[in-house]
Amino acid sequence: MDKLIAQLKELVIEELFLEDLSPDDLDSGLPLFEEGLGLDSIDALSLAVVLDKEYGIKLEDDDQRVEVFYSIETMARHITENRNQDHGG
């Protein structure tokens, strides 16, 4: 799980073009939206693309997206539980 969290931090920074942040700046429990990192619904779309592209996971609806994208940690947990075998599960 630690390796996955480290990978997710890199991906979030890369895909959202957060070039002024390093993985060390991202606490895995930090809320990604609103009061935390200040991401918004457009960024959620980018994260959904990451989940699909890197892990073969498609999210069902907005409620699921809110839950999964709460933090890096919740993303890692969801990926661990649902990763597509073709994407190295």
Next chain:
Amino acid sequence: MPEFCSPKKGAIDLAVSRYCLVRNGKVVLNDKLLYEEDRSTDFPSFIRSLYKKDGSDYRKFFKMDRLSKLGFLTADILLEKGQHKPDLKDEEIAIVISNSQSSLETDARFLETIPDKANYFPNPALFVYTLPNLMVGELCIRYRIKGENIFFISQKPDFDFLHGYVTNMLQFTAMKAAITGWVDLDMQLNYEAVLFLVEERNCSSADDQRLPFHSKTMEELYCKQYMRE
């Protein structure tokens, strides 16, 4: 002249309350050099340092594109994190900005995310910034500005035009103050920004020490020689 274009009052007297200039690693606020880095410092490093120096701790800064970061920090310094936001209704403050490159730097980076039809994943986080108006939007969000806003493209700063447009806006609409200027970032990451806070004079010109709002004033401030060294 149509009724809706009737002047609000007689001729209005406008002043430049504050200005901020960012160029060649230097940041000047109201004629005072606030911050300086070596002019060879690349833009991402410069803007990162400037954000820390500004101390605004605005988390949304990190997700902005480079043009928005430049505009945001120039405005944040101009308004001193909102302390100098005009004491008006949010709907009475306008933003009128221009540049020569539009959002081209971001547009090009977005294009890089869709190079291959077989591996097609357009990046929404970058796509959303492929219009320079988004930079204005970031200022509106930060300072809760809800007045008129517009973004113009010109080859170089046209202070005659900006002066005329802002003056007409403050004369003929409900706007009572404006942030106006030039925020530009090219594909080689050369950057420059100058923003002026324009407000109506409420007292006699003799008592008001602020600079008059003329295109010549803006031109002179923009062309400050020491900023070009």
